[in-house]
Amino acid sequence: MKSTARWLAAVLFLVALLLAPGALHAQGPDEQALTWHEQSTTHFAILYPEGEEAEAARYATFVDQVYDNLTTLFDHRLETPVTLRLYPTLAAYEEINPLAGEVKGVIAHAQLGRREIAVLVPRTANLSDEEVINNIRHELTHLIIGDLSGDRLPVGFHEGVAQYIERPGRDQAAKVELLRQAREAKRLLSWSQLNAGSTVYKNPEIGYSQAVSIVSYLVNVYGFDRLVEFIRALRTSPGYRSALQATYGVPADQLERAWLDALPAYLDGRWQVNALWAYDLGPLRALVAEGAYASAESQLGEAIRLLETSQQSDVLGEARHLLALSQRGQDAGEAVLAA
Ligand SMILES: [Zn+2]
Structure with missing residues (x-):
């Protein structure tokens, strides 16, 4: 579940969603009253009611990129389409997440068993584009790691x-x-x-x-x-x-x-420090400096894959340079041994 920055208090109900995936399929009267339209993207079925066309179009511009990025990162694809349901009102959202009414911080959640992400659109009105994308990153990660762990990740x-x-x-x-x-x-x-x-x-x-x-x-x-x-x-x-x-x-x-x-x-x-957003090459730099080239080379392999996946291009450049140094270092070492 994603709640906004104040961490007011979150919701037991959502735990049930995480721990008992698929338990909540019931549709309340409000949800039934909404007619859902669908915008398909490569990996998503974006469901939205009348009046939320622009919001659906907004999500359609970036959700596939988030899917590709995260499934590459975890090396695990979800069965598609993933459903992204955009709720226009608190009343409709409360049908599936009753405590959202009491807890103002709740803006979205993921339902693992249904491969569905639900967003309460009015609560995203004050978020920046970056925060809206983050919200989807967070919820899609729940779906991916839930699936990857066989729904056993605590x-x-x-x-x-x-x-x-x-x-x-x-x-x-x-x-x-x-x-x-x-x-x-x-x-x-x-x-x-x-x-x-x-x-x-x-x-x-x-x-x-x-x-x-x-x-x-x-x-x-x-x-x-x-x-x-x-x-x-x-x-x-x-x-x-x-x-x-x-x-x-x-x-x-x-x-x-x-x-x-x-x-x-x-x-x-x-x-x-964050491997996906602010990679710290310090320890690898130190390995190369002290001549631990084999160890540096194997760790740089992983680092470079992550850096490519997360578009950290400056750091990626240095990582490739360090990799070249460690390969050259090992070749030189072998030459000495052979001499
Ligand atoms: Zn969460």
Whole structure:
């Protein structure tokens, strides 16, 4: 689920959507009263009622690009078309998401079992184009990682990954501040709590902020591809903790402690590093400088794939240069060995 930056309080109801996909098919009287028109794109069926033609056309300009980008990133395609349903009024949206009336921050959610994203259009009126696109990135990520994990990704990781995929915006620093306060007040949640039932939605200020910091930690230390591996491992694992251990080679408790130890650095600025939007080549630069060319080469391969997928062209240029240096370094090393 995506809510706006204030993290007012989110919604138990949405947990049901995440954890019991497909449970909610009932159509209320308002929804039935709407006549849905459809605009098809390559990957989406955009459903909208009379009067929302312009809004449907607006989404049609970018949703396929988001789909292509995210399915490349996760190396996992969803069965298409994905439904994007644009709700014109709170009354109609409440039929499928009753608590949206009480919680002003709710603007959209994803229904995994139906491969459907629902957007409450009036609540997006004050959002920039970039924020509207982010909203779709967030919800489509839920659909992709839900499917990739066989619907077994627990809610803390669901919200963590969906936020990590968003282009960093003005709410990011606010979340870091909330996390800082929670840490100082000793109110951080354990990973077990965070991934159990509805904790994230009952404690959105801490829950969302903490969830994204965990994903950020895992990607910073082990890379993005390993995160995808973890999500995929859930298909066949008895639970997320065993999937963590199988993927990262470290018990979940130990990973949790390491994340906690790294939290001060995250709060001090490390939060700004993001493999998709602000890649930090520092560690790879250091590997090349110290002559660890083989290790640098393999990690640069992953970095370059990510940088190409996320259009970070400046950093991509440097990564390619570092790759050439490490290949040249290895050739030189072999020449010395052969001499
Ligand atoms: Zn979400």
